Amino acid sequence: MNFALILFIALVVTGLIWLADHLFFKPGRAQGQKEPLLVEYSRSFFPVILIVFLLRSFLVEPFRIPSGSMVPTLQAGDFILVNKYTWGIRLPVINRKIIDISQPERGDVVVFRYPVDPSLDYIKRIVGLPGDRVSYIDKQLSINGQPVKMDFLRPYDYVKPGLNNVVAQLFLEHLGHHPHQVLIQPDEPPVRLEGVRVFRYRDHCDYNERGFTCVVPPGHYFAMGDNRDDSTDSRYWGFVPDENIVGRAFLIWMNFDDFGRIGKSIE
Template sequence: MNFALILFVALVVTGAIWLLDVLFLRRGRDRDAKEPLLVEYAKSFFPVILVVFALRSFLVEPFKIPSGSMMPTLLVGDFILVNKFAYGIRLPVIDRKIIGVGEPQRGDVMVFRYPGDPSLDYIKRVIGVPGDIVEYRDKKLTINGKLVPAAASGTYSYVGNGLNYITATVYKERLNGANHTMMVEPDKPPVYPTQVVDFPSRDNCSYNAEGEGFVCKVPAGKYFMMGDNRDESNDSRYWGFVPDRNIVGKAFFVWMNFDDFHRIGTTIR
């Protein structure tokens, strides 16, 4: 459901009714006559819809985390806020950038429209920016020939799909001068080559047939994304790069989790 489009239509309809009444309909009513109910509703809802539309389109937008692909950073049920202007101001509904403000950086947690189906919103971490050579072999990440530092910091256990109990090793990884947590399951391969689809710029990537790893060069205007739950994430390893036009914004804050109130107020790193 395109909520931005629904808001825009509601804004246009209520605004048009209000304007029509001011310019034409009001003149034909007696001064003491009561406003038609439709006009009354339009005048009441238009300012509210306008504020919500402006805030959601240009400042912040709320999202709910539906899966565990970003654990342990983000949990299922987290309600998060996304900064809509961090990577540029875009026209609502058509999502075309009109003013450049900043560019995604390695390590950012970013919401974007899934390239395979733009009606779906995904959230992953930016691993590679345009021009980067991203290599992931034996659960070790290398960018432009430099190994990304990662230090083991414990374990994380959770119930996965099919009620399987999973225990993963947690690492503190350092990208772009900032630390974040990610986790891997030692007994799983870095990538499953048979699950890789034929995506645009597929020839920029080379996969080891045994699933030991891959290397990709990120094309201009695109980004390479991975989930922090590395072995349970459907990400750029499988469906390719995220074009700049698909960017929604930068995730920065957890404002609610009805299953765990301690999550409220968590800053996303």
């Protein structure tokens, strides 16, 4: 569901009704005559919709985390805020950048429109920038030939939906300016080859049983989930075009199952 488009349509409709009444119908109404209910609702809702539309389009936008692909950084059920202006100003609805401020960095947690189906929003961590050579061999992430430092923290077991117990290991990964925790399941392969799609610039990648190496094309990014062995990400469906970027996730503002997560920044 394209909520931005729905908001825009509601904004236009209520605004036109209010404007048409103000210009053409209100002057002809008898003094003291009550305005039509449709006009009253449009006049009341237009400013509210306008404020929500502007805030959501240019400042911050709320999202809900639906899955565990970003565990332990984000949990299913987290409600997060996404900064819409960090990297530039984009026109709402069409999401076209008109003012360029900066670019995503390695390690940023980013919401973007899923390249396979742009009507869906995904959230992952940017690990590769345009031109980077990204390798993930034997569960070791390397950027341009340099292994990304990983410090083992402790075992980390958790229960997935369906009461499936997952045995994993928790690491601190030092990627760019964003040290963050990642989960590794030692018994899982670095990439499930049967799940790799045919995607644009697929010829920029080499896959084998030990992992993959990809060269990120211009204007694109390589994204992976922090729950490395339970994330469908760029390994499987390819690169994220810059025009698909929605914004940078920066805050958890609600989780109804764990109030202790409220107010946590997203690193």
